[in-house]
Amino acid sequence: MERTRWHPGSWQGLTVAQRPPWPDPNEVAAAARRLRGLPGLTTAGDVAALRARLAEVAAGREFILQGGDCAEPLGAEGIVAARARQAALHELADRLQAWLGVPVVRIGRLAGQYGKPRSAPTELVNGRELPSYRGDIVNGVEPTEAARRPDPRRLLRAYDSAAAVVAELRRLPAPDRLWTSHEALVLEYEQALTRHDPETDTWVLRSTHFPWLGERTRNTDGAHVEFLSGVANPIGAKVGPTVTPDELLRLCQRLDPQREPGRLTLITRMGAGTVATALPPLVAAVRAAGHPVVWMCDPMHGNTIRASSGVKTRLVGDIVFELARFTEVLLEPGEWPGGVHLEIGDHDSTECLGAGGPTDPSQLLKAYRTLCDPRLSVPQAHQVLTEIQQLLAAPAPVTA
Ligand code: PEP
Numbered sequence: 323m324e325r326t327r328w329h330p331g332s333w334q335g336l337t338v339a340q341r342p343p344w345p346d347p348n349e350v351a352a353a354a355r356r357l358r359g360l361p362g363l364t365t366a367g368d369v370a371a372l373r374a375r376l377a378e379v380a381a382g383r384e385f386i387l388q389g390g391d392c393a394e395p396l397g398a399e400g401i402v403a404a405r406a407r408q409a410a411l412h413e414l415a416d417r418l419q420a421w422l423g424v425p426v427v428r429i430g431r432l433a434g435q436y437g438k439p440r441s442a443p444t445e446l447v448n449g450r451e452l453p454s455y456r457g458d459i460v461n462g463v464e465p466t467e468a469a470r471r472p473d474p475r476r477l478l479r480a481y482d483s484a485a486a487v488v489a490e491l492r493r494l495p496a497p498d499r500l501w502t503s504h505e506a507l508v509l510e511y512e513q514a515l516t517r518h519d520p521e522t523d524t525w526v527l528r529s530t531h532f533p534w535l536g537e538r539t540r541n542t543d544g545a546h547v548e549f550l551s552g553v554a555n556p557i558g559a560k561v562g563p564t565v566t567p568d569e570l571l572r573l574c575q576r577l578d579p580q581r582e583p584g585r586l587t588l589i590t591r592m593g594a595g596t597v598a599t600a601l602p603p604l605v606a607a608v609r610a611a612g613h614p615v616v617w618m619c620d621p622m623h624g625n626t627i628r629a630s631s632g633v634k635t636r637l638v639g640d641i642v643f644e645l646a647r648f649t650e651v652l653l654e655p656g657e658w659p660g661g662v663h664l665e666i667g668d669h670d671s672t673e674c675l676g677a678g679g680p681t682d683p684s685q686l687l688k689a690y691r692t693l694c695d696p697r698l699s700v701p702q703a704h705q706v707l708t709e710i711q712q713l714l715a716a717p718a719p720v721t722a
């Protein structure tokens with residue numbers, strides 16, 4: 323099939339998975355026009371600097387810790403959360419760095435992680451069927467019809483909130499740079515913040531440093547892949563257990579046709595029971611095709627379960643297990659397990675089971691504050707990394 327030449331709007335007209343049911347597309351277009359007049363939230367230089375760091379990861383010389391909320395809140399709450407996530411990520415990354423003896427690239431799910439893909443258009447809240455919450459950039463989490471109506475004014479509130487988080491991160495003293503990332507889901511927002519960089523004659527997505535494609539939006543022929551294929555940022559793609567080696571190679575070819583280290587990070591989220599069988603053929607195929615990708619493990623999203631009460635949770639044991647198997651699978655053929663992607667909440671969060679947190683589902687609601695998926699508490703996140711310390715600290719066979 324002939325593809326039209328890439329431009330920031332070339333995704334329009336393709337199938338847009340997970341598109342919010344905006345009541346009035348004209349209002350979305352008006353919000354996007356306003357966004358186009360606002361300054362980018364990152365610079366082309368910083369985006370290029372992160373891409374160079376990720377090339378180091380691809381070569382086995384650095385490691386990535388990416389983490390934060392599943393869904394970031396807008397407004398003042400988002401600032402409070404960003405401060406806490408920043409502190410937790412640096413704490414965890416400092417420990418990893420000491421164990422691994424390599425620099426740890428710190429990436430927050432911050433300053434834009436406002437859009438959520440959902441598996442169904444409606445959800446049951448307290449026994450009532452409502453339109454699904456799609457993240458604060460689309461609708462409100464409150465369980466009413468009115469709040470759940472997509473509101474395009476939220477695109478501008480999202481920008482303001484992201485800008486405030488960026489300013490806050492800049493203000494806070496930190497041992498290392500904290501880069502920003504989010505799922506590039508709401509393409510009207512992302513397109514409006516894509517700017518031409520005259521120095522390199524490239525298009526840079528300036529809503530974030532590191533955008534990623536979700537498991538539900540990585541269709542090779544879909545709008546999201548088309549959009550991210552043309553921006554100069556380092557990009558991620560979530561890869562779940564249903565992907566075939568052929569499909570993954572088509573995705574790599576679309577997103578990394580030049581085979582450039584640092585360009586593409588594959589974030590695998592297979593599930594504890596699946597990773598050991600599903601991952602090896604994928605790693606072998608990508609290696610044989612010569613894509614110098616970064617392999618990162620998201621041990622969260624393949625391990626979501628529902629407690630009998632209906633509340634979503636995850637077992638820390640499953641998370642540790644997937645991360646351990648991922649690490650072994652990568653080390654076996656001499657590849658570098660390049661990073662970990664975690665959803666992390668507060669110190670006292672009670673959303674996941676085990677490792678010093680709730681032991682029984684009845685204890686989950688004590689401090690269950692996530693807007694979407696269940697996050698590790700900060701001590702649970704420390705525990706996850708501690709349990710695989712031995713594996714991660716094993717001498718890294720450098721492939722490049
Ligand atoms: C997420 O990272 O919150 C998410 C929805 O992940 P995935 O696309 O892997 O399901």
Ligand code: CO
Pocket residue numbers: 392393623665694695
């Ligand atoms: Co999530």
